[in-house]
Amino acid sequence: MLCPNCQHKESRVLESRSTEAKQSIRRRRECLNCKYRFTTYERIELVPVTIIKRDSSRESFDRSKLLRGILRACEKTQVSHQTIESIVDEIDATLQQSTSREFSSNEIGELVLKYLRNESEVAYIRFASVYRKFQGIKDFVETLNQLQNNPLTGEIDPCNDTSSQNTKYNLVL
């Protein structure tokens, strides 16, 4: 890293700290030649993930689009913004850690439903109706029956939320 002041090649690190979201590290440096101080940021390079849509078109995975979709489904439910953010984080991490770089929109949708199932039946049905493109009441009834035949495991104790997270989010794509 060249010094912005004198172009000298070497500097020393005075301080390192991770930024708020822990997505990058900020380093305060001092040029070994002229003592000029400057800041560098180190970031994780994320490998892009491609989503294959129903009509076979492709788009890159868009975290904020996923967040908006889940937020819409969870409107006026007890699901907190924090929970929604953590669902998006989990899905994002699952995609990043997978050896595959391509996922169908179907896989993403089913993944979201697995999480919403534990949070809110209303959000689950809403999300399913949009993503599975419900055509009419028959589709709602079918999904409601599926929910009823596989009842929820019960309320998640917020105090135990971290300990239950591993089993709760034990998903395989």
Ligand SMILES: [Zn+2]
């Ligand atoms: Zn310098």
